Amino acid sequence: MLHQDDSGIQPGTMPARYIRRAMAVRQLDSGSCQGCESELSLLSGPDYDFTRYGFSFTPSPKHADILVITGVITETMAPIIREVYEQMTEPKRVIALGACAISGGIFKTAPGVIGSLSGIIPVTLSIEGCPPSPGDIIRGLLWAVDGRDPRLAQEAT
Amino acid sequence: MATLLQAQSPHVVEQTDNPNNWQKRLVALRQDHDVVLLTGHLDQLIALLLSPTTGILHEWRLTGDLSEVPRPSHFGAGDILAAERILKDTLPALSWNSEEHVERRVHGKGVFLYPLGPVRADVSESLMYRLHVMGDEIIHLELANGFKKRHIRELSQGKALADVLGLAQRVTGTSAFAHGLAYCLAVENALQIGVDPEVTLTRMIMAELERSYSHLGDLAALSVSTGLPVPQMEYLHHKESILRLNFRLFGHRYLRDVLAIGGIRLPKSFFQENAAMIGHEIVEILDDIHRIHDGLENTTSFLDRLHGAGTIPKTTIEFVRPVGPTGRSSGRACDMRIIRPYLRYAETDLAPPLESGADSYARFSVKAIELQQSLGLLRRLIGGWNPDALRSLGGFEEQSEIADDVAVGVGIVEAPRGLLVYRVVVNPCNLTIEHLDMATPSARNWYVVPPAMANKNILQDFPIIEASFNYTVAGWDG
Numbered sequence: 001m002l003h004q005d006d007s008g009i010q011p012g013t014m015p016a017r018y019i020r021r022a023m024a025v026r027q028l029d030s031g032s033c034q035g036c037e038s039e040l041s042l043l044s045g046p047d048y049d050f051t052r053y054g055f056s057f058t059p060s061p062k063h064a065d066i067l068v069i070t071g072v073i074t075e076t077m078a079p080i081i082r083e084v085y086e087q088m089t090e091p092k093r094v095i096a097l098g099a100c101a102i103s104g105g106i107f108k109t110a111p112g113v114i115g116s117l118s119g120i121i122p123v124t125l126s127i128e129g130c131p132p133s134p135g136d137i138i139r140g141l142l143w144a145v146d147g148r149d150p151r152l153a154q155e156a157t
Numbered sequence: 158m159a160t161l162l163q164a165q166s167p168h169v170v171e172q173t174d175n176p177n178n179w180q181k182r183l184v185a186l187r188q189d190h191d192v193v194l195l196t197g198h199l200d201q202l203i204a205l206l207l208s209p210t211t212g213i214l215h216e217w218r219l220t221g222d223l224s225e226v227p228r229p230s231h232f233g234a235g236d237i238l239a240a241e242r243i244l245k246d247t248l249p250a251l252s253w254n255s256e257e258h259v260e261r262r263v264h265g266k267g268v269f270l271y272p273l274g275p276v277r278a279d280v281s282e283s284l285m286y287r288l289h290v291m292g293d294e295i296i297h298l299e300l301a302n303g304f305k306k307r308h309i310r311e312l313s314q315g316k317a318l319a320d321v322l323g324l325a326q327r328v329t330g331t332s333a334f335a336h337g338l339a340y341c342l343a344v345e346n347a348l349q350i351g352v353d354p355e356v357t358l359t360r361m362i363m364a365e366l367e368r369s370y371s372h373l374g375d376l377a378a379l380s381v382s383t384g385l386p387v388p389q390m391e392y393l394h395h396k397e398s399i400l401r402l403n404f405r406l407f408g409h410r411y412l413r414d415v416l417a418i419g420g421i422r423l424p425k426s427f428f429q430e431n432a433a434m435i436g437h438e439i440v441e442i443l444d445d446i447h448r449i450h451d452g453l454e455n456t457t458s459f460l461d462r463l464h465g466a467g468t469i470p471k472t473t474i475e476f477v478r479p480v481g482p483t484g485r486s487s488g489r490a491c492d493m494r495i496i497r498p499y500l501r502y503a504e505t506d507l508a509p510p511l512e513s514g515a516d517s518y519a520r521f522s523v524k525a526i527e528l529q530q531s532l533g534l535l536r537r538l539i540g541g542w543n544p545d546a547l548r549s550l551g552g553f554e555e556q557s558e559i560a561d562d563v564a565v566g567v568g569i570v571e572a573p574r575g576l577l578v579y580r581v582v583v584n585p586c587n588l589t590i591e592h593l594d595m596a597t598p599s600a601r602n603w604y605v606v607p608p609a610m611a612n613k614n615i616l617q618d619f620p621i622i623e624a625s626f627n628y629t630v631a632g633w634d635g
Contacts, residue, residue: 029282031305034631035330035411038374040280042400045377045393057279076304077275077283084276106323110312131330133410134397 008128009140009149010102012118022054023145026064028084031113032071035131036098040068048134055141061087066144067121072100072107073114085121093144096126097137105130168567172201172218176254179219180227187234190215191478191491193569194578195229195240196594197248202226204237205567205578209490212497214567225254235476239600239633247310263289263297271616275304278620282630293615298607306634313593318344318418318583321590325579326413329597329632331374334367334412335572336579339595341418342499343579347566348559350419354501355546359421361500362538363403363412364570365531370399371573372482372528375627379521380453382624383462391449395442402438423547436539443532450525463518466614467622473608474515481575481598482527483605483626486512486519493571505534515609517625559585574598574628599632 027040043050044057058064061084069081085094096117099105104115117123127140142150173179183192183204190206197203202219219226230238244251268291275283283304289297309328313321325340326333338360345352377392400410407415408424415421453459469479474487484491492509494502510526512519568579575598582592610622 026276027280028276029305029630031307032282032631033327033330033333034282034629035327035333037280037282038331038411041374041378042393042397045397046390047394047397059278061276071305072307074305074307076306080275080283080304106320106327107307107309107312110308112306112308130327130413131411 008132009136009143010126010128011143012123012125023056023065023141024058024063025055025066025068025141026058026061026084026088027068027070028077028081030069030071030077030081030101030117031074031107032098032100036070036101039131039134039137040070040097042134043137048138050138050141053138053142061085062089064088064092066093066095066141068095068097069101069117070097072104072110073117073120075112075114078114078120081117081120093124094121095140095144096123097140098132099128099130102126102128168214168216170216170218172220174219174221176219176222176226179217180229180232183217183229183234184232186215186217187236192229192234192236193576194567194580194594194596195237195244196580197223197244197251198582198592198594200250202244202248202251203580204229205580207497207569209496214497214569223248223251226251228253228255228257231255233476235473235604236478236601237596238477238604240596243310243635261297265291267291268296274301284630288610288616288619290616293617295611295614295616295619298610300603300607302603302630302633304634305630309635310593310595313590316590318588318590321593322416322418323414325595326416328595328635329572329599329629330411331371331629332367332572332574332577332597332632334363334416335570335577336595337413337416338364339568339570339572339577339579340581340593341416342568342570343566343581344418344568344583345566346568347564347581347583348585352419355543356420357500358538358542359544359547360416361502362535362542363407363415364500365535365538366399366403366406367412368531368573369528369535370396370403372524372531373399375524375624376521376528378624378627379517379621380459382620383459385453385456385459388449388453391445395446398438398442402435406435421547432539432542432544436536439532439536439539443529443536446525446529446532450529453521453525460518462618462621463521463625464516466517466618467609467625468514468516468612469605469609470612473605477601477604479575479602479605481572481602482520482523483602484575485509486523487515488513491576493569493576497569499568499570505537507534517622520625561585563591572598574632575602595635597629597632597635599628599630600635602626602628603633 096102101117107113108115125144186206190208193207194205204217206215271288271290274285285301287299313324326337328336373392373396377389381389403412404410480491510523512523564583564585566581570577578596580594584591
């Protein structure tokens with residue numbers, strides 16, 4: 001059954017090997033307005049509390065299972081993004097968070113801006129919004145881990 | 158009933174073509190003024206100075222040959238350090254006659270460099286810290302920014318007025334409304350557009366909602382930096398409550414896409430809420446904030462970490478003249494809502510807190526009290542708010558009656574982090590932006606962080622001091 005979807009989450013090609021829970025998330029800002037960061041920091045707040053799904057933020061890319069990129073990709077940050085991606089161990093997921101990381105958003109044409117994240121590293125999933133709401137972010141995180149929409153999984157049970 | 162046209166404080170314009178005279182007079186003016194903006198367009202270098210006592214804006218221009226201009230920061234005007242660097246790239250005609258101030262290097266036995274960034278901490282913006290430590294003590298800090306420049310000033314050139322409003326609201330996420338408002342005030346000032354009092358009241362409600370959630374986020378970050386997750390969770394919960402209130406009232410959690418030049422853009426679902434209920438919710442949040450604040454004020458493990466940590470040296474306060482909560486916690490009365498009232502702040506009896514400790518505790522205290530004042534003000538504003546009146550109001554019709562080639566306007570607001578200035582040059586015929594410049598509170602205030610950090614603090618104080626400032630890198634990089 002096709003699922004009516006208005007959340008703006010676009011799954012890319014999912015890696016064949018799925019990973020299980022207890023996931024460390026590394027956030028990387030490549031030119032954001034700090035709005036996505038504000039929403040991400042609310043994930044550890046009591047209203048969303050993403051630790052109950054097994055997620056936590058990690059300061060180190062080496063510990064990270066999921067890389068979340070916020071903001072437009074600037075020329076200065078592009079090599080740093082590649083470096084961080086390489087430092088992560090397999091299996092790994094990459095999430096493009098927000099309109100800027102997905103396509104460059106309204107900063108697409110700015111000088112010194114490369115544009116979309118998918119040209120830099122492989123993107124598992126993108127979450128639209130300016131900024132995406134914490135609920136959408138959690139749904140996207142679960143989707144990136146399980147390979148399917150958590151809403152569909154809920155309907156199936 | 159307020160008048161339709163907002164009363165503007167006077168604006169004095171003077172100019173010279175001699176770089177040395179420009180510099181001398183700038184230094185003289187700075188004795189009783191603050192430099193709020195340094196910008197340049199074509200063959201002009203413009204310093205905007207604001208008197209903190211009278212609110213009079215002084216525009217001091219240098220025209221003609223802009224090569225070999227004395228660098229104001231060499232003569233003690235550190236308010237515009239960020240602007241000096243930006244102008245070097247954006248104004249090709251300008252060349253400073255002295256080298257940029259280079260950070261001292263620290264050498265010696267036992268001195269270690271602790272590099273931190275641009276990928277650092279849990280959820281953070283990209284910024285590079287170079288901490289020089291001797292044992293545990295931080296003896297020197299260098300900051301390297303510019304990883305995430307979006308070049309918003311250049312990007313806005315030649316764009317339509319409404320498109321630039323979208324850009325302005327994306328300079329800093331947690332000050333999105335303040336940026337949009339400063340831009341709207343600047344354009345309204347340039348094109349002499351009157352704004353309905355009901356619209357100004359609604360804008361004021363949004364400005365205070367934004368200050369509330371921004372301060373709540375700062376206080377949550379400060380609580381967790383001292384290892385206290387309980388107040389952090391409580392503050393985060395209230396931040397989320399305000400963000401949800403924003404969404405219910407105005408259709409966007411960060412109040413984006415609500416502003417319009419000359420008015421506001423009403424979302425389709427606008428206001429199906431009961432004003433009395435919202436007032437009640439705000440009172441509940443306010444009561445709980447009092448309780449959390451009292452709890453923290455009685456927690457010695459929290460207070461011990463804050464008192465004396467990250468004290469800004471007196472010379473730095475005079476050099477940079479920090480704005481916003483940082484300024485008010487360093488003994489500077491610098492609230493634009495009082496100095497140069499905009500919207501309808503002149504009708505309120507706002508008395509912002511003033512502390513002189515200049516340390517992390519003073520910054521905590523000022524933010525906590527400002528938050529309470531904002532919520533109190535919100536409660537009163539919502540009581541007298543008539544949102545139904547907004548439905549019948551039109552915005553700015555896409556034409557202007559100004560016959561000149563260019564119209565210049567300035568918008569000054571008190572953003573959650575402090576003084577925010579926009580200066581726009583508008584083409585009134587086709588209604589596009591010819592030139593835009595802004596001075597964000599973060600760009601100015603980041604320069605107090607290195608001296609405050611290297612002031613008898615140890616590495617363990619670093620996250621606390623960082624959280625007590627909580628500036629944005631997005632606003633600095635631009």
